[in-house]
Amino acid sequence: MGLQVGIVGLPNAGKSTLFNALTRAGAAVAPYPFTTIEPNVGVVPLADERLQWLAELLRPPRVVPVAVEFVDIAGLVRGSHRGEGLGNQFLHHIRQVDAVLVLLRAFRAADVPHPEGTVDPMRDLAVLDTELILADLATVERRLERTRALARTKPREYGEELHFLEQLQAHLNSGQPARTLPRTAQEQAILSGLFLLTEKPRLYVLNLGEEQVQEAQSLLQPLLARAQAEGGAAMWICARLEEELAQLDGPEAQELRQAWGLPPDAVQQLAHAAYDLLGLISFFTVVGGNEIRAWEIRRGTTALKAAGKVHSDMERGFIRAEVVSFADLRRSGSLAAARELGLVRSEGRDYIVQDGDVIQFRFSV
Ligand SMILES: Nc1nc2c(ncn2[C@@H]2O[C@H](COP(=O)(O)OP(=O)(O)O)[C@@H](O)[C@H]2O)c(=O)[nH]1
Ligand SMILES: [Mg+2]
Numbered sequence: 221m222g223l224q225v226g227i228v229g230l231p232n233a234g235k236s237t238l239f240n241a242l243t244r245a246g247a248a249v250a251p252y253p254f255t256t257i258e259p260n261v262g263v264v265p266l267a268d269e270r271l272q273w274l275a276e277l278l279r280p281p282r283v284v285p286v287a288v289e290f291v292d293i294a295g296l297v298r299g300s301h302r303g304e305g306l307g308n309q310f311l312h313h314i315r316q317v318d319a320v321l322v323l324l325r326a327f328r329a330a331d332v333p334h335p336e337g338t339v340d341p342m343r344d345l346a347v348l349d350t351e352l353i354l355a356d357l358a359t360v361e362r363r364l365e366r367t368r369a370l371a372r373t374k375p376r377e378y379g380e381e382l383h384f385l386e387q388l389q390a391h392l393n394s395g396q397p398a399r400t401l402p403r404t405a406q407e408q409a410i411l412s413g414l415f416l417l418t419e420k421p422r423l424y425v426l427n428l429g430e431e432q433v434q435e436a437q438s439l440l441q442p443l444l445a446r447a448q449a450e451g452g453a454a455m456w457i458c459a460r461l462e463e464e465l466a467q468l469d470g471p472e473a474q475e476l477r478q479a480w481g482l483p484p485d486a487v488q489q490l491a492h493a494a495y496d497l498l499g500l501i502s503f504f505t506v507v508g509g510n511e512i513r514a515w516e517i518r519r520g521t522t523a524l525k526a527a528g529k530v531h532s533d534m535e536r537g538f539i540r541a542e543v544v545s546f547a548d549l550r551r552s553g554s555l556a557a558a559r560e561l562g563l564v565r566s567e568g569r570d571y572i573v574q575d576g577d578v579i580q581f582r583f584s585v
Contacts, residue, residue: 222263223516224289225423225494226314228296229323230344231335234427234459238323239292241459242487244466260292264491266502266514270546270576274504274512277554284513286502288491291317297335298347301354311355315415319498320422321490322348326439327429327460341426342442349397352417357392359414360385381410392418400450421497422447424454425490430461433481453493457486501575504546505530506555517573524569527581537583541567546576 227235243262265285275283295310314320324341325334336344364385371378384407391401397418403411411419424443428436436456447454461480465473466487474484483489500516503526507513515529523543528535544555544564552558555578573579 222287222289223319223495223498223500224261224291224317225319225321226291226293226317227321227323228293228310228314228348230325230347231294231297232332233323233325233344234327235292235294235323237463238425238427238457238459239290241457241462241466242290242490244463260294262290262292263287264290264487266491266495267485267488268502268514270502271504271512271514273550274506274578278506278509278512280506280510280512282511282513284511286495286500286514286516288494290321293317296348296351298351300351301358311417314352314417314420317420319494320417320420321425321494322422323425323427323459324443326426326432326456327458329429345424345443345446349395349418353392353395353397356398356414356416356418357389359416360389360392363414364389380406384410397450422450422452423490423494423497424452426454426456427459428456430458430480433458436481453497455489455493457490458482462486501573503573503575503577503579505579505581519575521573522569523567523571523573523579523581526573526579527583530581533585534581534583537585538569539582539584540569541571542580542582543567543571543573544578545574546578549578 227239229235239260239262242264265287268285271283271285291313293310293313300310322345324344325339326341328339336347364382367378367382367385371382384403388398388401388411392398398411398416399419399421424447426440426443428439432439440454440456443454446452458480461482465476465482468476477484495516499519501519502514502516505511505513505515515526517526517529521529523541524535524538527538527541542564543566544558548561548563549555549558552561552563555564558564
């Protein structure tokens with residue numbers, strides 16, 4: 221499974237519209253085989269000019285970019301945590317994603333009812349926050365009960381966990397998301413096992429109407445401030461326009477984008493923002509003359525672990541990694557020239573892979 225981003229928001233915020241825009245735009249990025257894995261899971265390949273350059277240089281039959289999967293998660297409404305609307309069904313879906321895209325409605329449309337009666341994105345955010353925090357509280361309280369029972373018989377083993385869970389409960393009870401609670405490495409392990417919704421990194425997206433584009437920056441301001449305070453990201457989009465534009469071809473769509481004041485590629489901006497939010501970088505592999513492929517890894521990953529990402533055999537039998545940075549490769553013009561210039565380095569298992577590295581793994585089977 222690839223990197224997954226769950227789209228959450230109140231009903232009629234435009235989640236499905238955004239989802240369609242994302243997946244249709246994804247479909248247009250040749251040569252990636254477009255897929256909607258399930259009706260509500262779509263794949264957006266990340267455009268990367270470095271990969272494109274490599275593809276032009278080496279012309280392999282297959283070019284595989286990294287991709288971000290978006291999941292349209294329905295059913296989050298005020299009262300969800302106690303079973304309103306579709307109740308807790310959404311929880312199951314959000315628990316599995318790596319990051320949460322919070323979509324907030326700014327567009328005004330008399331024919332599209334708002335579940336809260338008026339358009340107010342920051343109020344909606346408060347509603348969503350409350351639901352997610354309450355859902356997490358329920359999870360933590362279930363775990364607390366178990367840990368309390370265990371701590372009664374084995375206080376030495378479970379004392380610390382109990383103490384941390386109580387801290388976490390108080391933190392959530394005060395209206396704060398799990399991700400702002402300081403923790404030790406040991407506590408992090410407990411947290412990871414809980415799959416809390418408010419622990420996931422967030423990308424805030426404000427869904428604007430066509431007529432609001434001119435004032436986009438000022439409308440985005442409160443959300444941007446919030447995102448900056450929590451180390452997240454915020455951007456705006458016109459989901460409905462993007463959905464329509466995604467069906468058009470290059471030049472025509474670009475002209476309309478300019479006329480509307482939209483960015484040249486909002487869908488890619490969004491996918492890249494999610495990628496960056498998760499601290500992901502890309503490295504590239506060239507497999508014989510057959511395939512060029514981009515791989516996503518977390519910043520700070522070693523050559524050994526990167527090899528394992530490509531194939532478990534490569535990790536097991538790792539000998540060394542032959543690495544050239546993309547910048548060096550482009551400057552030299554070809555892999556052979558880079559080799560002659562001594563720009564292809566031989567790196568060991570502990571080498572920290574850098575964004576844009578072109579790597580050939582040497583391994584024994
Ligand atoms: N006027 C206007 N309508 C929009 C916009 N974005 C979405 N909608 C409409 O709002 C309704 C609800 O959108 P949908 O994507 O189904 O919302 P969801 O419930 O969050 O999945 C649909 O009729 C959309 O066409 C927008 O930017 N402007
Ligand atoms: Mg929907």
